[in-house]
Amino acid sequence: MVEFKRPDKRAVNDIRPMKAKVGIVPNADGSAMFSFGETIAIAAVYGPKELHPRNQRNPAKGTLRCTYNMNSFSVSDRIRPGPSRRSTEISKITGWSLEPVVMINNFANTVVDVHVQIIQADASTRCAGINAAAMALAHAGIPMRDLVSSISVGKLDKQLVVDVDKAEEDWEEGEGPTDIALTFSHNDEKLTHIQLDGIISAKQLKEAVELGKQASKRVYDLQKKALKSVGEEITG
Amino acid sequence: MKAPKMNVDRIKRYLAEGKRFDGRKPEEFRDLEISFGVSKKAEGSARVKLGDTEVIVGVKMAVGQPYDDSPNKGNLMVTAELLPLSSSRFELGPPKFPAIELGRLVDRGIREGRFIEFEKLCIKEGEKVWTIFVDVYAINDAGNLLDAAGIGAVAALKNAKIPKYDEKEEKIVYEESSGNPVPLTKEVPISITFHKIGDQIVVDPTREEEDAAEAKVTIGLSNGVISSMQKGNEEAIDTELFGKMLDAVEGIWDDLNKKVEKALKQ
Amino acid sequence: MTEKEKMREIVIPGETIVSGDDYLPGEGTEKQGKDIIAMKYGLAEEQSRLVKIIPLSGTYSPRRGNVIIGKVEELTFNGWVLDIDTPERAFLSLMEVPRYVNKDALEEVMDLGDMVVAKIWSINKRGIDLSIKSRGLGKIEEGMIIEVNPNKVPRIIGKEGSMISLIKDETGCNITVGQNGFIWIKGAKIEDELLAKKAILFIVERSFISGLTEEVNKWFGGQIKSATASVKDTEPKEDKK
Numbered sequence: 001m002v003e004f005k006r007p008d009k010r011a012v013n014d015i016r017p018m019k020a021k022v023g024i025v026p027n028a029d030g031s032a033m034f035s036f037g038e039t040i041a042i043a044a045v046y047g048p049k050e051l052h053p054r055n056q057r058n059p060a061k062g063t064l065r066c067t068y069n070m071n072s073f074s075v076s077d078r079i080r081p082g083p084s085r086r087s088t089e090i091s092k093i094t095g096w097s098l099e100p101v102v103m104i105n106n107f108a109n110t111v112v113d114v115h116v117q118i119i120q121a122d123a124s125t126r127c128a129g130i131n132a133a134a135m136a137l138a139h140a141g142i143p144m145r146d147l148v149s150s151i152s153v154g155k156l157d158k159q160l161v162v163d164v165d166k167a168e169e170d171w172e173e174g175e176g177p178t179d180i181a182l183t184f185s186h187n188d189e190k191l192t193h194i195q196l197d198g199i200i201s202a203k204q205l206k207e208a209v210e211l212g213k214q215a216s217k218r219v220y221d222l223q224k225k226a227l228k229s230v231g232e233e234i235t236g
Numbered sequence: 237m238k239a240p241k242m243n244v245d246r247i248k249r250y251l252a253e254g255k256r257f258d259g260r261k262p263e264e265f266r267d268l269e270i271s272f273g274v275s276k277k278a279e280g281s282a283r284v285k286l287g288d289t290e291v292i293v294g295v296k297m298a299v300g301q302p303y304d305d306s307p308n309k310g311n312l313m314v315t316a317e318l319l320p321l322s323s324s325r326f327e328l329g330p331p332k333f334p335a336i337e338l339g340r341l342v343d344r345g346i347r348e349g350r351f352i353e354f355e356k357l358c359i360k361e362g363e364k365v366w367t368i369f370v371d372v373y374a375i376n377d378a379g380n381l382l383d384a385a386g387i388g389a390v391a392a393l394k395n396a397k398i399p400k401y402d403e404k405e406e407k408i409v410y411e412e413s414s415g416n417p418v419p420l421t422k423e424v425p426i427s428i429t430f431h432k433i434g435d436q437i438v439v440d441p442t443r444e445e446e447d448a449a450e451a452k453v454t455i456g457l458s459n460g461v462i463s464s465m466q467k468g469n470e471e472a473i474d475t476e477l478f479g480k481m482l483d484a485v486e487g488i489w490d491d492l493n494k495k496v497e498k499a500l501k502q
Numbered sequence: 503m504t505e506k507e508k509m510r511e512i513v514i515p516g517e518t519i520v521s522g523d524d525y526l527p528g529e530g531t532e533k534q535g536k537d538i539i540a541m542k543y544g545l546a547e548e549q550s551r552l553v554k555i556i557p558l559s560g561t562y563s564p565r566r567g568n569v570i571i572g573k574v575e576e577l578t579f580n581g582w583v584l585d586i587d588t589p590e591r592a593f594l595s596l597m598e599v600p601r602y603v604n605k606d607a608l609e610e611v612m613d614l615g616d617m618v619v620a621k622i623w624s625i626n627k628r629g630i631d632l633s634i635k636s637r638g639l640g641k642i643e644e645g646m647i648i649e650v651n652p653n654k655v656p657r658i659i660g661k662e663g664s665m666i667s668l669i670k671d672e673t674g675c676n677i678t679v680g681q682n683g684f685i686w687i688k689g690a691k692i693e694d695e696l697l698a699k700k701a702i703l704f705i706v707e708r709s710f711i712s713g714l715t716e717e718v719n720k721w722f723g724g725q726i727k728s729a730t731a732s733v734k735d736t737e738p739k740e741d742k743k
Binding site: 138 | 512514515516517530541542543544557558559560561589590653
C-alpha cells in the first residue's frame, strides 16, 4: 500500500506542529495564541461590560460579539486593512461556534467582546482563531460549560487528510481540494460549527467528521495544558 | 477607568521631584525588546515591546505606477490600526484620528529621516516602481504606542527583502526573494515624543502618564539631527518648556539610539 | 492524581473536579450524575465536601454589603451615577448621604470625576444602589488610586484583615480596599504611598503561595535595606559596596 504523499510529507492523520499560549495581551480580561504550523492566531476578550447602544441590549441573555480580522501582512498578497465580506462572515461563524458552550444567560444586558487577529496565514485560520478564542474566553473567567476545539479536514482527490495547509487548499490533482472546517465541544462531542468547500460524498463526509472529532481531542489537550500553565508556550 | 484627578496630582508632585511611579527618570525609556519575523508572509516584520506596550509592524511590497512628480522614485504608504484587542478604549470601525495620527507621524519620521532610498526602488522610469507598505498594529497599549510604532517601522524595514519580480510575466513572485534588502540609508530615524504634564516633561509615558499629559511634541531625529517635528493635543506649550525639550532631545536620542542598535543586532 | 491533590488545582470549564455521591456543587460548579464539573476557569477548592471554584480572573461580581470605590460619571436630579467598573448602573441617591443635600447643589457635595468610597446596600433589576451613610465612606479628597484584579482582593485584605494591617503598619498609610479592585492609598509622603502600592502588587503576583504573610514581611525588610542603600548611591562611588 503506497502511503499518500502530502506536500509537506505529513502522514494523513498528522496535525502540523501546534503551539498554544495563554495570557499574551496584558490589557485584556483574557487572551491567548494558537497556531497550526505557520498559521498563527491571537485572541483577546473584554467583558462582560455594558452594551451600547442601549437598544441592542438583551434582557434575557448576554451578547457574545466576535470579530475576526487578518493582518495585512499575514498573507503574500497584502490585504487592505479593514473588514471584508469574508472576515465579516467568519466573525459571525466564530461567535456561533463558541456560543453553545458559553453560559450567556449569566450576563444579561451585557456584552463580551472577542477579538481574533490572524498574524500569519497558511490555511485553517478560522480554526486557529476559534481555538485561541475559546482559551481567551476561559482565561477571562467567562462562565462556560466546556471548551470547543476546532480543526480542518481535507480531501485531496479521494484521500482524507487532517489539518489542511495552504498547499493542500490549492490541491490540483484529481477531484481537487475539499476543505472542511469543524469545531467540537469536548465533553458531549457535539458539532458547534461545520463549513465545507469542495466535492464529497455523504459517506466520506461522515468519515471526515469522525476524523475531525478524534483530531479535535488533540487540540483540546493543548488548550487545556496552556490554560493550566498561563504564560508558558505549550507545543503539541 | 481613566486616571482620576488625584492620581494626576500625585504624578505632577512626584515629577516636580524628578521622579516617576515606576522609578524611572523623566528622560528614561522603558526596557526595549525587538524581535523579527513576526509573519513569514511579510517582506519584513518586527515586534517591538516597550515595557508592556507591544506593536507589530509588517512590510509588504507591490509594483505600481510612480507619482507624476517623481517618475523615478518608489512610494511609501504607512497605515496604523489601533486594534480593539489592544485596549478596551479602542473600538471597531474605520480608523479614527489617533490611528491616522500614528500612521502619519511614523510616515513623517521615515520620510523626513531620508531612511528609504526611493530612487533605488525604480524598475522602469515613469512606468513601474516599487511601493512599500508599512502596516502597524497595536497589540497592547500601555502608553507611548507612538514611539514604539516608530521603532517597529524601522525594525521591519531593516528586516525587509525585496521579492523577486518577474519582468516577463509582470508579476511579483512573493515566495522568492530577489536577495536584495530594501534600500536604506545607514542612519536609523528615531522619533521621541515629549509629553507635558503640568510644567514637567516626560518621555515614554505609561498609560496613566499619557492620560495625565496635556500636550505632546514628537521630534524625529536621524543621526542626532532633527528632521521632523509635530505638536499634538490642545494645550499650549510655553517656549521655556519647549526649550527644555530641545535641550534634552539629543541626550535622550543618544541613549535610545544605543538601545535600538543593541536590540536590532540580536 | 488523588482527589486531595486535585483540589487547589487550576481547572478549566467542563473539567471533572471530583466524583462521588457526597460531594456538593458550590459556586462555579455543577453536579452531573456523580461528577462535580467546573463551569468556570479557576482554582478548585473543597471544604467540608462543598466544591467550589475560586476565580483567578474575571470582572467584579457585586454583592450586597461590599465596600467599593467608584468615580462620579453623571449627576442626575436626585443623586450621582458612579462608575464602579461593572456593567450594571451604580447609583448613589442623595437620600443615602449622611447629611442634608440641596437638590440644586449636588456638585458641591460630589462633582463629576470625584472618587467615592461607598457601600452596596441593594442590587436589583434597576442596578446597584449605593450608600455613604456609614463611617469611612464618602468622597475621597487626596491620595492615590490603584486598580487590581478584583479576584485578588481577598488576599490583599488577608484573614481577618491581617495582610492589609501589615501593609498599613509598615508604610504608615491609610488604605481602603474596594471589593471591585480599586484601592485608595493615602500616606504622609509619596514614597510611602508607592511602597504600599508595590507591596500590594507583590501580593497580587504571589497570591497563590501559602505563607504569603511571612513572604511580605521579608519583602518589607528587604525594601528598607535597599532604600538606605540607594541613599548611599548618591555619595561618591568609592563608598559603594
